[in-house]
Amino acid sequence: MDRGETSLEPHAAAPRCKGPCMIAPVRAVLRLRRRVCVLRKRRLLQPGAGADAGSGAARPSGSPGALRPDLHQPKFFTFDGLAELSSRTPRKRRRRSRVVLYPETSRKYRPRGEHRSRAQRCLLLLVAIVGFQILNAIENLDDNAQRYDLDGLEKALQRAVFGQPAAVSHIMTLLRDYLATHVHSRPLLLALHGPSGVGKSHVGRLLARHFRSVLEDDALVLQYHAGHHCPDPRAAQDCREELRRRVADVVSQAEEEEKTPLLVLDEAELLPSAMLDELYGLLQPQLSHHFHNAIYVLLSGAGGAEITHYVLQNASRTLLPRSGDSARSPQAPAEEELRSRLQTLLVQEHPLWQAAAIVPFLLLDKPDVVNCFREEMAGEGFFPEQALAERLAEQLSYYHVAGHEFATTGCKQVVAKVNVLQHRSAHTGY
Incomplete structure (x- = not known):
């Protein structure tokens, strides 16, 4: 037995497994692993092993330390030395292909599948038509408001009504918003409240005169005085039917002429409950559409005592802006507070006032x-x-x-x- 074989015997014997957990395949794997480690250490420790392996020359079989090729040269495992690992040339990386660019002088065409379809053109045409209709509708809103000459009405009210700039401003704001279009879901109900002599009836007369002038038809303006047209409270049912008939005639004629009528009811606090119920029914959206296009102005002294008490209690501060002041002054919260208190008081008498726009007239x-x-x-x-x-x-x-x-x-x-x-x-x- 030569030197290589005598040196392998002590190390080749694998320790036997004394426990019952070790089985035959595991012992074989461990034995093979130990043998490979020993061969690798022996090859690296031998002098000149790396040089001989690099030059390809083999030692003679009789020289000491020479291993038989059939026993010591593995057929399935190769162990490269440190010199061989360092002398290997690095593998060249594969260069990625560059992006194909179109020449600058050539014409570029989209693929056939990415051309715009006719549906997109139809969609753009539809958007253009809708935008034109919206613009036309906005212009029509301006034309509809100009028909009633609201600027002239505002100047007339400011010139003839004294001490009520906030009430005039609020009335004009409500009229501008309502008359901006001819189609509505419900009528506009203005309720002018205040003590005696503050200008409620005067404003009602000015509104009636102005609308008769711009509408060019006296039949589209209805002035109803409770003390004159229905003086007897016992005939409330007859007055109710008469009021409904007159209102129906006015709104029907206004619908034919595509105009907004005005209905002024003075001394509304004298109206019986049956007539208030009738007015409340005329404001409901369940009625025909021509009943929705109308302006009701109720002139009432109800709540005058509340307004008087509120003004005297807050006399130390200017409640509402006077002539020449801004319409939206710091006193606007006081105005809103007065409207809220007044509406809460009036709703207790009849639900009609819940649907009304309350406009208080001060002392x-x-x-x-x-x-x-x-x-x-x-x-x-x-x-x-x-x-x-x-x-x-x-x-x-x-x-x-x-x-x-x-x-x-x-x-x-x-x-x-x-x-x-x-x-x-x-x-x-x-």
């Missing part, structure tokens, strides 16, 4: 009463002298609170005072 200050005298004097042919108007205003009674003088009856007695002045001048030759 008039003394300078506003003086302006009322001057306006009435000019209308009766007198020179509107400031000193004379102030002397006439001194004859009225006022609430004196926090430096303000609020007229208890507003401008209610202005017409009577001016008539007395006219009668005296006729006898004295003034």
Whole structure:
């Protein structure tokens, strides 16, 4: 036995497994692994083994340390030395193919499957048509509002109604929003509330006069006075049927002419419950569409005591903007608070006021009463002298609170005072 064989015997014997867990395949794998490790260590430790392996020369079989090729050269495992591993040339990486670009001089065509279909063109045409219809509708809204000359109405109200700039501004805002289109889901109900003499009936007359002028048809403006048209409360059912018939005639004619009618009901606090029920039924969306296109203006003294109490209680601060002030001033929350309190009070009497836009009219200050005298004097042919108007205003009674003088009856007695002045001048030759 040569040197290589004598050196393998002590290490080739694998320890026997004493436990029952080891089986034959596992012992074979362990034995093979140990033998491979021993061969690898022997080959690396022998001097000149790496050089001989690199040059391909084999030792003679009789030289010491030479291994027989059939026993010591593995057929299925190769062990490269450190020199061989370092002398190997690195594998070249495969270069990725470059992106194919079109020449600059050639024409580029889309693939046939990516051409735009006709459906996309139809969609673009549809979008253009819808946009044109929307633009046309916006222009029609402006044209519909211009028919009623709301700018002229606002100027007339600001010039003729004294001490109520916030109420006038709120009325015009509601009218502009409603008259912007001819098609509506329900009528517009304006409820003007306030004590006597603050200008509610005057505003109702100005609205009726303006709408008669712009609509060019007196039949499209209905003025209903509760004390005149239905003086007997016992005939409430007959008044109810008459009111429904007159309203139906007005809205039917207005629908034929494609116009918005105006219906003014003065002294609404005198209307019996049956007529309030009828008005509430006219506001419901279940009725025919021509009933939805109408403007109702209710002039009522209901809630006048609440407004008077609120104004006197908050007289230390300016509740609402006066003439020349901004419509949306810091006092706007006070106005909203007054509307909310007033509506809560009125809803307890009838649910009609829940659907109404409440517009409170405040007490008039003394300078506003003086302006009322001057306006009435000019209308009766007198020179509107400031000193004379102030002397006439001194004859009225006022609430004196926090430096303000609020007229208890507003401008209610202005017409009577001016008539007395006219009668005296006729006898004295003034």
